[in-house]
Amino acid sequence: MRPEPTEETLSQSNLDAQEESALRLLEKALVKGEFGRAALVSSFGADSAVLLHMISRVKRDAPVLFVDTRMLFQETLEYQLELTEKFGLTDVRRITPDAEQVRRNDVFGRLHINDPDSCCALRKTAPLDAALEDFDAWITGRKRHQADTRADLKLIEQADGRIKLNPLVFWERPEIAGYFEKHDLPRHPLVHKGFRSIGCGPCTSPVADGEDERAGRWRGRDKTECGIHFENGKLVRTTVAA
Ligand code: SF4
Numbered sequence: 229m230r231p232e233p234t235e236e237t238l239s240q241s242n243l244d245a246q247e248e249s250a251l252r253l254l255e256k257a258l259v260k261g262e263f264g265r266a267a268l269v270s271s272f273g274a275d276s277a278v279l280l281h282m283i284s285r286v287k288r289d290a291p292v293l294f295v296d297t298r299m300l301f302q303e304t305l306e307y308q309l310e311l312t313e314k315f316g317l318t319d320v321r322r323i324t325p326d327a328e329q330v331r332r333n334d335v336f337g338r339l340h341i342n343d344p345d346s347c348c349a350l351r352k353t354a355p356l357d358a359a360l361e362d363f364d365a366w367i368t369g370r371k372r373h374q375a376d377t378r379a380d381l382k383l384i385e386q387a388d389g390r391i392k393l394n395p396l397v398f399w400e401r402p403e404i405a406g407y408f409e410k411h412d413l414p415r416h417p418l419v420h421k422g423f424r425s426i427g428c429g430p431c432t433s434p435v436a437d438g439e440d441e442r443a444g445r446w447r448g449r450d451k452t453e454c455g456i457h458f459e460n461g462k463l464v465r466t467t468v469a470a
Pocket of ligand 1: 299339343352
């Protein structure tokens with residue numbers, strides 16, 4: 229008689245299947261070029277090591293765009309260097325805001341207090357838009373379980389004239405944790421302090437048990453995304469003053 233699979237065996241099989249599926253999509257994008265020129269966009273945040281590690285298994289010289297808003301935690305900058313070296317990634321591109329635009333619009337670094345949408349446009353959206361000019365497709369680490377606003381995300385989307393690939397879109401917390409454990413990946417140092425989604429220092433706080441992972445982003449404000457992503461077909465975007 230066939231033995232009953234244990235809970236542990238089933239969850240391992242589930243992780244293996246999800247992992248295989250994500251790797252195949254990355255191969256299509258980065259090795260076979262099925263979506264044109266493609267890059268990974270990574271925040272080097274709480275879960276970023278998963279996709280970055282997969283990239284190192286598929287094509288370690290693939291372009292990785294790291295948006296450094298100049299408002300990130302020091303821990304994120306150090307984690308970026310650690311993962312890049314550990315995984316042998318050879319084309320991590322640090323994308324920074326235009327210095328002249330920052331001087332004109334946010335010389336004291338306080339725009340995030342009065343007008344966070346403009347701050348995100350200045351420090352994230354505009355620099356990333358410019359960097360993406362060279363690409364037809366980009367890969368993100370977004371997942372449906374992260375927040376209600378991400379519940380309808382698709383594996384492959386088309387937005388703003390580009391293909392957007394979300395290889396981990398159906399992954400839940402157990403698969404993410406399982407991948408970290410299976411491949412012995414280092415955690416972002418702030419994860420141990422209760423940060424579950426990590427963006428800029430002034431706009432990120434720890435989350436409590438039972439909260440959405442992204443509840444700590446722009447806490448207390450009517451804002452849930454930085455403007456880089458489409459959510460449910462709608463782009464949240466603002467522009468930078470000329
Ligand atoms: S997350 Fe905050 S500090 Fe970072 S770009 Fe957006 S508003 Fe500015």
